[in-house]
Amino acid sequence: MCGIVGYAGWQNAKSVLLEGLKKLEYRGYDSAGMALMLSGDLKIFKGAGEICDLEDKINLDSKECSFGIGHTRWATHGRPSDENAHPHCSCCNKIAIVHNGIIENYQHLRGWLEESGHRFLSETDTEVLVHLVEHYYTGNLMESMRRALALVEGSYALLAVSSWEEGHLVCARKDSPLVIGLGEQENFIASDIPALLSHTRRVYILDDGEMAAVTSSGVKIYNMRGESVDKDIFEIGWDAVEAERGGYPHFMLKEIMEQPQAVRETLRGRLDADTGRVKLSELKFTPAEIQSIEKIHIVACGTAYHAGLVGKYILEKKLQLPVEVDLASEFRYREPLLAPRDLVVAISQSGETADTLAALRLARDKGVRVLAITNVVGSTLSREANDVLFTWAGPEIAVASTKAYLTQLVTLYLLALDFAVARERITSEESAELGRNLSFLPDKIEELLSTNSLNKMQTYAQKLARSENAFFIGRNLDFAVAMEGSLKLKEISYIHAEAHAAGELKHGTLALITEGVPVIALATQQHVLEKTISNVQEVKARDADILILTMTGNDHVEKHAHEVIYLPAINDFFTPILTAVPLQLISYYAAEIRGCSIDKPRNLAKSVTVE
Ligand code: M6R
Numbered sequence: 001m002c003g004i005v006g007y008a009g010w011q012n013a014k015s016v017l018l019e020g021l022k023k024l025e026y027r028g029y030d031s032a033g034m035a036l037m038l039s040g041d042l043k044i045f046k047g048a049g050e051i052c053d054l055e056d057k058i059n060l061d062s063k064e065c066s067f068g069i070g071h072t073r074w075a076t077h078g079r080p081s082d083e084n085a086h087p088h089c090s091c092c093n094k095i096a097i098v099h100n101g102i103i104e105n106y107q108h109l110r111g112w113l114e115e116s117g118h119r120f121l122s123e124t125d126t127e128v129l130v131h132l133v134e135h136y137y138t139g140n141l142m143e144s145m146r147r148a149l150a151l152v153e154g155s156y157a158l159l160a161v162s163s164w165e166e167g168h169l170v171c172a173r174k175d176s177p178l179v180i181g182l183g184e185q186e187n188f189i190a191s192d193i194p195a196l197l198s199h200t201r202r203v204y205i206l207d208d209g210e211m212a213a214v215t216s217s218g219v220k221i222y223n224m225r226g227e228s229v230d231k232d233i234f235e236i237g238w239d240a241v242e243a244e245r246g247g248y249p250h251f252m253l254k255e256i257m258e259q260p261q262a263v264r265e266t267l268r269g270r271l272d273a274d275t276g277r278v279k280l281s282e283l284k285f286t287p288a289e290i291q292s293i294e295k296i297h298i299v300a301c302g303t304a305y306h307a308g309l310v311g312k313y314i315l316e317k318k319l320q321l322p323v324e325v326d327l328a329s330e331f332r333y334r335e336p337l338l339a340p341r342d343l344v345v346a347i348s349q350s351g352e353t354a355d356t357l358a359a360l361r362l363a364r365d366k367g368v369r370v371l372a373i374t375n376v377v378g379s380t381l382s383r384e385a386n387d388v389l390f391t392w393a394g395p396e397i398a399v400a401s402t403k404a405y406l407t408q409l410v411t412l413y414l415l416a417l418d419f420a421v422a423r424e425r426i427t428s429e430e431s432a433e434l435g436r437n438l439s440f441l442p443d444k445i446e447e448l449l450s451t452n453s454l455n456k457m458q459t460y461a462q463k464l465a466r467s468e469n470a471f472f473i474g475r476n477l478d479f480a481v482a483m484e485g486s487l488k489l490k491e492i493s494y495i496h497a498e499a500h501a502a503g504e505l506k507h508g509t510l511a512l513i514t515e516g517v518p519v520i521a522l523a524t525q526q527h528v529l530e531k532t533i534s535n536v537q538e539v540k541a542r543d544a545d546i547l548i549l550t551m552t553g554n555d556h557v558e559k560h561a562h563e564v565i566y567l568p569a570i571n572d573f574f575t576p577i578l579t580a581v582p583l584q585l586i587s588y589y590a591a592e593i594r595g596c597s598i599d600k601p602r603n604l605a606k607s608v609t610v611e
Contacts, residue, residue, distance in 0.1 A: 001074035001605035002086075002100035003027035004178075005195055006159045006169045008067050008216045009186020013037075014058055017070035020188070020195040021051050023243065026251075026397050026599065026606035027100075027191060028074025031085035034058065035096035035161055036068040042096050042163045046071075046085040066216070067167055069159045069189075071098035074605040077106070078123030088127040090134035091119055095141070095162045097133065099126040100191055101155035101176040102610050109151065125154070133160060141170045142213050146226060149174075149211075155354065155610060157206075159189055172211040176609045177352045177380065180204040180212055180219055182233065187214050192607065193376070194395050197240040204231050205378045234378050243395045250598045252398035252492070256584050257449060260442040262403040263577070265392035266410045267438065276435030277428075278417040283371070283387050290422040293343045297336065298325040299359040300347035301608065303401040303487060307408035308347055309480035310576045314412060317573075318420040328355035329611070332362055344370045345415075349396055349404035350607045351379020358611075360384055373411050375404050389415065398599045399606045400492050402584045405484060406445075409577050413438055437571045441578070444568040448581045453565070457582050460547055460563050461589030467518050470495055471509070471539075472583075473502040474522035475532050481576045482522050485583035492601050493591035502535035515543035520583070523550040523557060524567060524575035536560045549579055 003024025007016045017034055032054040033046025043065075045058045051072060071086035078084035087096040103109070106125035109132065114120065118131040132148035133141070141162045149156075155175035161168070171178060171189050181188035181196035181203050189212075190196050196203060204219060206212060210229060213220045221229045248254035271278050296315055298308035308325040315323045326336070328346070332355060338344070344363040348356045351374035360370050360381060372385035375393050382388045391407035417434055420426045426434075447453075464470060470489060472482035479501045486499035500509050502521070513519065519539045523532045529550075536546060540560060548561040552569050567578045591598050 001028045001607060001609055003072040003191045003195070004069070004098045004100050004157060004159050004189070005191075006069045006171065006189035006214065007186070008167060008169050008214055009183060010066055010216065011186060012063060013065050013068040016188070017068055018051065018055055019198065020190055021070045021072045023195040024191055025051055025072055026399055028072050028605045029600050030075050030080035031073040032071065033085045033087050033098070034068060034070040035087040036060070036065045037161065037163060037166055038065045040163055040166060042089070042093060042161065044087055044089060044096060046087065047082040048080045048085060067161070069096065069098050069161055069169065076102055076610055077125040083122045084124050086126060088122060088124065088130045090130050092134065094164055095130055095134055095137065095160060097126065097130040097158055097160045099129060099156055099158040100609065101157060101174070103128055103152055103156065104154035105152065129158060130160070139164070141165050141168060142211065142222070145170050145172060146211065146224060149224065157191055167215050169214040170211065171206070171214065173206040174208050175354065175357070178206045180206065180214060182219065186216050187219055189214060193236055193238065194243040194397065197236070197238060197243055201236040203234050203236060205234055237377060238395050243397060250398065252400050252402060252588055252598050255396055255398055255403045256581070256588065258394065259403050259406050259581065260446045260449070262393040262407050263410050263445060264442045265394070266407040267414070268392070270414050271435055271439055273436070273439035276432035276439065278414050278421070278431065278435050280389065280414060280418045282389065285387065287422050290419050292341050293321060294339060294341040296321055296323040296343050296345060297331070297338065297363070298323065298345045298347065299328045299331045299356060301328050301353050301355055303405045303484060304347040304349060304356070304408060306480065306484035306487065307405055307412065308345070309483060310409055310477060311345070311412040313477050313480060314416045314573065318416040318425060319423055320425055326359070328353065328359040332358040338363060338366045338368045340367060342368050344368055345373065346370055346381060346385060347373045347408055348381050349375045349401055349408075351376045351381035352607050352609050354609050354611050357381060357384070373408055375407070397606070399601055399604050400488060400598070406577060406580060409580070410438070410441070413574065434571065434573065437574055440570065441574065444570055444578055445581055447568045448578060453582070454585065456563070456565055457585045458589050461586050462593060463545065464495065464518050464586060465493065465590040465593035467516070468496060469512070470497045470518040470520065471513070472497065472499040472520045472522070473505060473532070473535060475502050475528040476525050477576050478522035478525055478532070478579065481579045481583070484580060485520060485522070485587070488584055488587040489590065491604060492587055492598050493594055493596055494602070495590065502532050505535055505538060510538060510542070513539050513542040513544050517544045518547070519544040520547045520549070521561070522579055523548055523554070524572065524579055526572055529554065533557060533560055549582060551575070
């Protein structure tokens with residue numbers, strides 16, 4: 001987490017860095033800082049608080065300053081405070097560093113450096129880096145950085161400057177993302193692509209174990225042995241406008257509203273709407289390889305994990321194969337049983353989530369093929385997996401994932417249909433019929449986003465916003481979506497929410513259902529509809545306040561609920577793609593009514609690049 005930026009060029013560095021930091025604020029927002037080089041001196045501005053607070057602190061005439069580094073923090077070691085904010089400086093105040101990642105052996109290194117006379121001013125792990133670089137400095141920042149990093153265990157994307165070497169930025173990467181943007185007589189460094197989009201779409205994506213020396217006129221990339229590395233320039237497909245709020249009060253609302261388009265883009269070229277035929281030509285599997293798969297393991301975190309839960313239902317059903325879904329943070333430490341004919345599907349919006357990457361590497365080390373589903377072209381996940389399916393959602397900036405989730409679901413459906421035909425588990429007629437249903441989805445989502453439906457969701461959110469607890473229930477696919485509904489609500493509105501398989505309530509949780517407690521029941525699966533309604537009656541008997549989400553036509557459920565939201569008719573198999581949308585909006589409106597920081601919820605960050 002944390003966002004880092006660097007600039008060397010001819011523009012006002014303060015403005016470029018502030019703009020970049022604002023674009024990266026979703027990576028962390030508890031403190032911010034900047035080191036600017038002015039007349040041969042390093043000027044440091046930093047403190048707890050958001051980037052707008054930092055802007056007020058930079059009280060220098062920065063017009064002449066065209067070189068510097070910046071940081072937005074998500075605290076890991078040391079609480080958010082002025083001292084713990086980055087950049088951190090060497091004792092001599094000539095070297096400054098910003099860092100994203102965790103230095104695992106920092107306590108040992110700190111002890112050793114303190115014994116050697118270095119004074120530490122913060123509680124952070126990062127500060128050891130700058131003292132180490134100072135310790136080894138003999139006139140070459142790159143060289144001292146390389147020597148310092150040889151002693152470091154952990155993850156880092158870091159940027160260093162020194163007033164002894166004005167105009168030179170040095171950066172390095174291991175297990176935390178870093179991109180270098182290429183301009184005309186100016187170059188940029190950032191944790192993530194959105195920070196660069198208004199300046200350039202031509203980038204180098206650093207790999208683990210690479211370092212770079214960046215000036216206004218050039219970029220030189222090296223490995224950790226100091227050997228020069230040749231890299232291809234990568235052209236980014238996103239444009240700057242996509243990463244703007246575009247008149248919406250929050251990125252989250254904009255991203256919810258973009259979902260019909262995001263789903264269309266994800267289907268484009270993979271589904272023929274007329275014939276319903278699915279073809280994932282970007283996959284390198286032969287039919288024989290698809291047929292030989294014996295088991296699928298889905299690994300992911302957070303919302304992507306919830307997409308995986310839906311994936312389990314649909315892949316098992318259509319492929320008749322066992323599918324396990326694991327939280328990547330559990331998978332990596334539980335010695336999973338992986339066999340050569342298994343397939344691991346790693347899902348991640350950012351493609352940079354540390355636990356998901358570790359799960360991918362574990363599978364690859366065991367010789368198991370990994371298929372990545374990710375939204376970011378050029379991300380580590382996309383580069384390290386054997387096969388990739390991109391979700392074409394465009395940049396997702398709000399911390400709460402919405403359009404990425406929906407496009408992950410769509411991609412899993414495409415995968416299920418493509419593989420099911422290859423494994424001869426469904427006929428091409430059945431696949432065509434399902435494919436046609438898939439092609440209706442963007443219009444159906446649009447219908448759900450129409451003003452009429454929104455009014456209903458807003459009204460319900462007003463009630464929900466007054467509550468401190470909420471429960472989501474459902475069976476089968478509805479249960480998987482209930483998990484995501486509950487996460488959405490808690491992460492942005494801070495209302496305590498739990499999701500349960502509807503049939504499980506009476507095994508414990510029913511004890512928490514009292515008068516007026518909101519229960520949101522997902523009842524879209526026709527084959528278990530009456531069972532779900534029985535569970536709704538159980539909570540109704542305890543005076544819960546009930547909202548039912550069901551398919552148009554199921555009017556008979558009305559007598560069991562205080563409110564009903566009807567979803568446009570679609571084959572049962574695809575309802576998760578529709579059900580998720582009102583759940584996102586209800587959470588959004590509830591958070592808005594409660595005055596929460598919707599795009600940047602407390603304690604969270606978008607891209608979890610540390611364990
Ligand atoms: O980038 P990823 O999809 O790997 O991120 C995984 C989770 O960190 C992410 O989905 C998180 O749970 C979101 N805040 C949920 O809205």
